[in-house]
Amino acid sequence: MTIAEQLKGAIAEALKGLGAEGVSFSLEHPTELSHGDYATNAALASAKMLGKNPREVATMLLESLKAQNIPEVESLEIAGPGFINFKLSKEFFASANKEILSAGEVFGNSRSLAGKRIMIEYTQPNPFKPFHIGHLMSNSIGESLSRIIESSGAELIRVNYQGDVGLHVAKAIYGIQKKGRPDASLSIPAQAQEIGALYSWGSNEYDTNEEAKAEIERINKAVYERTDESINETYDWGRKLTLEAFEEIYKVLGTKFQHYFFESDAAKISVPLVKEFLEKGVFEESDGAIVFKAERFDPKLHTRVFLTSKGLPTYDAKEIGLADMKFKMEPNLDLSITTTAIEQLGVIGVAYEAIYQIWPDFRGKLRHVTHGMMRLASGKMSSRKGNVVTGESLINDSRAVALEKMTDRKGIDAGSLERFATEVGVGALKYSILKASPGSDIVYDFEKSISFDGDSGPYLQYTHARMSSILEKASEENIVEQYASTEEVSDLERILYRLPEIVENALHEYAPNYIATYLVEVARAFNSFYADHKIIDTSDKETSAHRVAIAHATQIVLRNGLGLLGITAPDRM
RNA sequence: GCCCCCGUAGUUCAAUGGAUAGAACAGGAGACUUCUAAGCUCUUGAUCUAGGUUCGAUUCCUGGCGGGGGCACCA
Numbered sequence: 077m078t079i080a081e082q083l084k085g086a087i088a089e090a091l092k093g094l095g096a097e098g099v100s101f102s103l104e105h106p107t108e109l110s111h112g113d114y115a116t117n118a119a120l121a122s123a124k125m126l127g128k129n130p131r132e133v134a135t136m137l138l139e140s141l142k143a144q145n146i147p148e149v150e151s152l153e154i155a156g157p158g159f160i161n162f163k164l165s166k167e168f169f170a171s172a173n174k175e176i177l178s179a180g181e182v183f184g185n186s187r188s189l190a191g192k193r194i195m196i197e198y199t200q201p202n203p204f205k206p207f208h209i210g211h212l213m214s215n216s217i218g219e220s221l222s223r224i225i226e227s228s229g230a231e232l233i234r235v236n237y238q239g240d241v242g243l244h245v246a247k248a249i250y251g252i253q254k255k256g257r258p259d260a261s262l263s264i265p266a267q268a269q270e271i272g273a274l275y276s277w278g279s280n281e282y283d284t285n286e287e288a289k290a291e292i293e294r295i296n297k298a299v300y301e302r303t304d305e306s307i308n309e310t311y312d313w314g315r316k317l318t319l320e321a322f323e324e325i326y327k328v329l330g331t332k333f334q335h336y337f338f339e340s341d342a343a344k345i346s347v348p349l350v351k352e353f354l355e356k357g358v359f360e361e362s363d364g365a366i367v368f369k370a371e372r373f374d375p376k377l378h379t380r381v382f383l384t385s386k387g388l389p390t391y392d393a394k395e396i397g398l399a400d401m402k403f404k405m406e407p408n409l410d411l412s413i414t415t416t417a418i419e420q421l422g423v424i425g426v427a428y429e430a431i432y433q434i435w436p437d438f439r440g441k442l443r444h445v446t447h448g449m450m451r452l453a454s455g456k457m458s459s460r461k462g463n464v465v466t467g468e469s470l471i472n473d474s475r476a477v478a479l480e481k482m483t484d485r486k487g488i489d490a491g492s493l494e495r496f497a498t499e500v501g502v503g504a505l506k507y508s509i510l511k512a513s514p515g516s517d518i519v520y521d522f523e524k525s526i527s528f529d530g531d532s533g534p535y536l537q538y539t540h541a542r543m544s545s546i547l548e549k550a551s552e553e554n555i556v557e558q559y560a561s562t563e564e565v566s567d568l569e570r571i572l573y574r575l576p577e578i579v580e581n582a583l584h585e586y587a588p589n590y591i592a593t594y595l596v597e598v599a600r601a602f603n604s605f606y607a608d609h610k611i612i613d614t615s616d617k618e619t620s621a622h623r624v625a626i627a628h629a630t631q632i633v634l635r636n637g638l639g640l641l642g643i644t645a646p647d648r649m
Numbered sequence: 650g651c652c653c654c655c656g657u658a659g660u661u662c663a664a665u666g667g668a669u670a671g672a673a674c675a676g677g678a679g680a681c682u683u684c685u686a687a688g689c690u691c692u693u694g695a696u697c698u699a700g701g702u703u704c705g706a707u708u709c710c711u712g713g714c715g716g717g718g719g720c721a722c723c724a
Contacts, residue, residue: 104665117667120704130704156668157704202724243723339724365722376652384722391724421653422719448654449718481687500687511673512662515654517717524661524674528687531662531673538687546684581665593663596672607680607689649687 079148080114080577083162087118090140094133096122105574109567112153112161119158130158164570170561172573176629177557184575184636188583190229195402196222196413199331202239203318204248206272207325208464209520210417210450216509217447218415219331219642220588227640228583233406236333237398237414238322240315241340242391246296247278249310250288254278257313265468268321271314272466293386300343300388325467328502330642335405342397346389349396349434350382358433368392370426373433380426395427399438411441418446418515445586448517465520474526475501478649481528488648496646500534501526503643507533510641511592531596533643536634539599542606543631544647549612550624557625560618568601569626575633579640588641595637602630 077085084103091099101118119134126133134154141152141160150165176183198218201211218234226232239245251274258270281288298304299311326333350366353359359366364385370377382393389397402412416424424444432439452465479497482488488496508525512518528534550557574594582590611623635645 102665102667104667106668107664107671108668111668115668117705120667123704159668200724205724239724362721367721378652378720380720381722386722388722390722394724417718418654419718420724423724425653446654451717478687485685508661516662517655519661521661527661527674529673530687532687534687535673538685542685542688549684585665589663593672600672603688604690606684610683612684649685 078576079164079168079573082146082148083114083116086141086144086146087116087137087160089144090137091118091122093140094122094126094136096126099125106159106161109570111155111159113164113570114162115155115159116162117159119154119160123158134158134160166561166565169565169569169573170559173559173569173625173629176572176632177625180632181636183632184579184640185227185229186576186580187229188580189225192230192410193233193406193408194225194230194411194413195233195235195406195409196225196415197235197237197337198222198415199326200237200239200416201322202242202244203315203322204245204271205239205275205318206269206464207322207467208450209467209470212329212467212470212505213447213450213509213518214415214417215326215329215331216506216642217514217588219329220506220510220591220640221413221415221445221586223640223642224579224583224588224591227579233335234331234333235335235337235402237337237339237342238319239339241299241338241343243282243292243296244275244279245299245311246292247282248272248275248314249278249295249299249307250281250292251275251278252310252314264317265321265324268318269466269468271318272464297386297388300340325471328471328498329506330502330644337398337401339394341401342394343389344397345400346393346397347383347387349400350389350393353434358430368426368430370429373429374425377426377429378422380423382430391423392427392430395424396431396434399431399435399442403435403438409441411443413443413445415445415447417449419449420444421446445514447514448512450518450520452520465522470505470522470525471502473522474504477501477526477528478504478534482649485648492648496649499644499646500528500537500649503533503537503638504528505533506641506643507536507592510588511596513589514587534649536595536599536638537643537645538649539602540631540634540638540645541647541649543602543627543634546611546627547624547631550620550627553612553614555612555614555617555620555624557628558618558621559625560622563619563622566601566605566626568598568605568630571597571601572626572629572633575637578637582640591637591640595634595641598630598633598637602627602634 099122101116101121103114103116106115119137120130123130123133138152148164148168149162151163153161155161199211199215201207222234258267282292298307302308350359354366359368365381366383367379367381369379380392381390383389428442475498478500482497504526578590578594582588611627613620638645
C-alpha cells in the first residue's frame with residue numbers, strides 16, 4: 077500500500093468517526109513544500125454536511141488522525157481555510173530512499189495495465205512526402221506514451237501507418253516523370269528530400285494546370301490498380317527509397333515499430349467492405365459516390381465520402397480496412413490507440429462511427445488521442461506548398477549545436493562524443509515537444525526547440541551526467557552509499573519518491589508533460605542541493621555516504637523519467 | 650453558417666475546483682582557491698471580457714470579443 081493510499085484510508089476513517097462517511101475529499105501535494113508533504117481538503121469538503129465551520133471540523137479530524145498514530149507521519153497541522161497538512165517522518169524518507177535504490181531501473185513502473193494488450197499507432201509519415209516537424213511531434217508524443225503504457229505492465233505493440241497510395245503519391249510521381257529522378261549517388265535521405273520537393277511541385281501543378289490535374293488523376297488510378305508498368309516501376313522505387321529514409325530517422329529518434337500498416341492494403345480491404353455494408357444500409361449512394369451519414373448516429377458528426385465516384389476509397393474508408401487488419405493481426409487486443417494531430421479529429425470521428433456500425437464489438441476498443449499542431453510563426457505548415465521544416469534538418473542542426481558545446485569536455489573519446497551529441501540534440505527537440513500539454517499547439521521556433529538551458533532536455537541530461545560523474549568519483553574514493561536517518565530531510569528527497577504517482581497521472585491523461593515538469597523540479601532541487609552541499613567529502617565519510625545515496629536515487633529518478641519521455645541519459649556531456 | 654480546440658508575465662509554456670497563479674527565456678543584481686557554470690542565489694513582471702454555480706474558479710456553466718482547426722468525392 078502506498079503512503080497516499082494509507083493516508084486516504086486514515087482520513088476516511090476519521091471522517092467516518094465524525095459521521096461524514098463517504099464524503100469525497102482530495103489528497104494532494106501542497107504547492108509549497110513548506111506546507112508539508114500531503115494536504116487534504118477533507119474538512120472543507122465535509123463542513124457543510126456536518127453543519128460546522130471548516131476549521132472546527134479540521135480540529136476534530138486532526139485529533140482523530142493523531143490518535144491513529146501513523147508511523148510515517150511526523151506532524152499534522154491545520155492551515156488556511158481548513159486544510160490539514162501532513163509532514164512525513166524521517167523513517168518514511170529512509171524507506172523511500174531504500175525503495176528507489178533497490179527498484180533501480182524499474183522504479184516508477186507499475187502493474188496498473190497488467191494483462192492488457194494495447195496497440196499504439198503513431199508518426200504516420202507518408203512515402204513520397206517529407207518527414208517534417210509535425211511527424212517529429214507525433215513520434216515524440218507517441219513514443220513517450222508507448223513507454224508510459226509499457227511501464228504500466230501492458231503488452232504493447234508499436235505500429236506505424238503509412239500513406240503509400242493516394243493523390244499525394246500521384247503528384248510526386250508526376251513530378252518525377254516531368255523533372256527526373258534525383259541523382260542516385262546522393263544519400264538516401266538527400267534523395268528522399270528531393271522527392272519531397274518534386275511532390276510540392278506536382279501539387280502546385282495540380283492546382284494550377286488543368287492538364288496536369290487530369291494526368292495526376294490518371295496516375296492515381298493507375299497506382300491503385302497497378303495497371304501501368306512504367307508507373308509501377310517509379311512507384312516501387314520511390315516508395316522503397318522514402319521508407320528507407322524514414323527508417324534512418326526512427327533509428328536516431330529511438331523508435332522501433334513492430335509492424336507497419338500501409339494504406340495500399342487498407343484500401344484493398346476497405347472497398348468490398350464498404351460495398352457489403354452499402355447493401356446492409358450503413359452507407360448510402362449520393363451523387364455517384366458512396367457516403368456515410370454519420371449524423372444519423374451522432375449529431376456532432378457529419379456526412380463524409382467513403383468511396384469516390386471513381387470508385388476509389390478515401391481516407392475514411394481506409395480507416396475501416398486498417399481496423400480490420402489490426403484486429404485480424406491481434407484478435408485479443410484490448411485497446412487500439414491512434415495518435416494524430418487534432419486536425420484529424422473530425423475525420424477519425426466519422427470513420428470510427430462507421431467502424432462501430434460494421435463491428436459493434438469494436439466500440440470502446442478504439443481510442444483517438446490527439447495532440448496539437450506544430451505551427452510555423454508564419455502560419456500553417458504545408459508540404460503541398462513546400463514550406464516545411466524537415467525533421468532531419470532540425471535533428472542535424474540540433475546535433476551540431478550539442479557537438480560544439482561538448483568539444484571542450486575532457487575524457488570523452490571521439491566515438492562517444494558523436495553519440496552523446498546526437499542524444500543531446502534529439503533530447504532537446506523531444507523535450508521541447510513533450511513539455512507542452514499534448515492538447516496545445518506548438519509554435520515552432522528554432523532557437524527554442526534546440527534550447528540547451530533552463531527548462532530543457534539538455535538541462536535534465538546535464539544534471540544526470542553530473543550525477544554519473546559524482547557517483548563514479550564516490551566509487552573511486554570508496555564511499556559506499558548509506559542513507560543516514562540522522563540527517564535533515566532535504567527538499568530534494570521530498571519530491572523524489574513521487575515518480576510513480578506522476579507516471580500514473582501521465583498514463584491516465586495521456587500527458588507526458590506531467591513527467592517533463594516533474595523532472596525539471598527534481599533537477600532543480602538536485603542542482604540546488606549540489607550547490608549547497610559537498611557530496612564527496614573524504615574527511616566525513618558518513619555524511620558523504622548519505623549524500624551519495626540521495627544522489628544515486630536522484631539519478632535513478634531522472635534516468636527513468638527521461639526514459640519514459642523517450643530521451644536518453646548520457647553519462648557524460 | 651455549423652462543430653471542435655485555445656485565450657495566463659514582454660515571449661514560450663505550467664497549474665486533478667484549493668493556500669501567496671509556477672517555470673524558462675529576455676531584463677536587472679550577485680556568489681565561485683571546492684565533486685561538470687548546459688549550473689546556483691536574489692529580483693522586475695500575468696489569469697481576454699461580462700455574468701452564473703461554489704465555502705473557494707485560471708479551471709465548471711452561459712453570453713461577448715479574439716486566435717486556430719474541421720465541415721462530400723485530398724490525407
